[in-house]
Amino acid sequence: MRASPMMMALLYFGIGALLVFFAIQNVSTVGWNFWSYLIIAFATVDFMIAIRFYRLRKIIKKIQKQNKKDK
Structure with a gap:
């Protein structure tokens, strides 16, 4: 069974939000370092995919609406 695009968008958005949370936790404990930037970069990619x-x-x-009109 295929996942719908909306389900995939929600999944990627959730993962992105989780990564932002982890980045905030990392910044609040050790400050801005390489790992903070890396986590934010991955979150950005997840939001773009979503x-x-x-x-x-x-x-x-x-397209589905157009196909129904044509029939």
Whole structure:
């Protein structure tokens, strides 16, 4: 069974939010270091992927709506 784009977007958004939380915890304990920047970079990538999946969902819905009109 395939996961829907919306489910994947929520999953990546959740992982990104969790990584931001870990980065905040890391910064509050040891300050800004290499690991803090790395965690934030991974969170940014996760948020970008989540946005792409959300946009994909909109495109799929638009195509499905267009296909229903054509029938």
